Amino acid sequence: MFHKEFFIFDGDKPRRAVIRNYTEDDFPSLIEIQKECFPPPFPPDLLWNIEQLTNHITLFQEGALCMEVDGIIAGSMTGLLVDYKYGDSDHTWAEITDNGYIRTHNPKGNTLYVVDISVRPRFRKSGIGKWLMHSMYDVVLHLGLERLLGGGRMPGYHKKADLMPPEDYLEAVIKGELKDPVITFLLRCGRTPIKVAANYLEDEESCHYGALMEWKNPFKPH
Known part of the structure; x- marks a missing residue:
């Protein structure tokens, strides 16, 4: 069971x-x-519905994390294990996570795949998302996995879609020429982009694209 105690700061x-x-x-x-x-x-x-959440804690409880602040649950993060190799064909969020039911969980997988991360709006300036992300890195290390992987939304892309392809948008965010609410957050958490995936999820702001981003286990050969 995962348990980490510490302090965050509200101002x-x-x-x-x-x-x-x-x-x-x-x-x-x-x-x-x-x-x-x-x-x-x-x-x-x-x-989320009860069946999905039940699957999370029964199929892969190690990947079902929540964060309490003064006894109030302020956010959660969920993952499953998949077997991933560079060069694998593109996938959608729905395909790889089984629409959040995670019946696609592979106990022998080499990669912790992010299903969801959610933080209550009133707690979003306290670094909770980053704390949750880094705790999932702890799970990667504990289980001896190769990486954490997940597709990030690109909600700022619809403002630039007429000017550049999604790959150029992602590169501009990486260079600091543009700021994206999700991709910039993931970069700050230590995630590294691998590629852009078309039709990753139904999301008009991202024009249905997702940026596949990873965090590599530093104790594994690459």
Whole structure:
């Protein structure tokens, strides 16, 4: 079981924080977080449901993390194991995560794949997303995996789609010429882009593209 205790700061005020595996008792809070992160007109049937969350804790509990701040669940992150090799054909989020049900989990996989990361809006300036991401890196190390991998949305791309292809947009973000709400965050968390995947997810802001980004286990040969 994963358990990490530390302090985060709200301005200059320290606040007690815990990152741990989530359990069935946390399901109502996790669903509430999804509602806060994805308000209408986001389709409610795409938010976490009990069956998905149950699969997360039964199929791969090591990849089911939540973060509490002063006893309140402020965010969560979920992953599954897949077997990935460079040069594999493109995949969609729905295909590789089984639409969030993670029945595609491969216990012998070499890669921890990110299904979701969600942080309550009122906690987003406290570094919670980065803490969760780095805790998943801990899971990669603990299980001796090769990498953490996931597709990042590019929600700023629709503003530049008439001017450049998605690969050029991603390169401009990497160079610091543009800032993207998601890709820039992932870069700050230590993730490195591999490639752009077309039709990765239904997301008009990203023009349905995703940036496949990894974090390599520094103790594994590359």
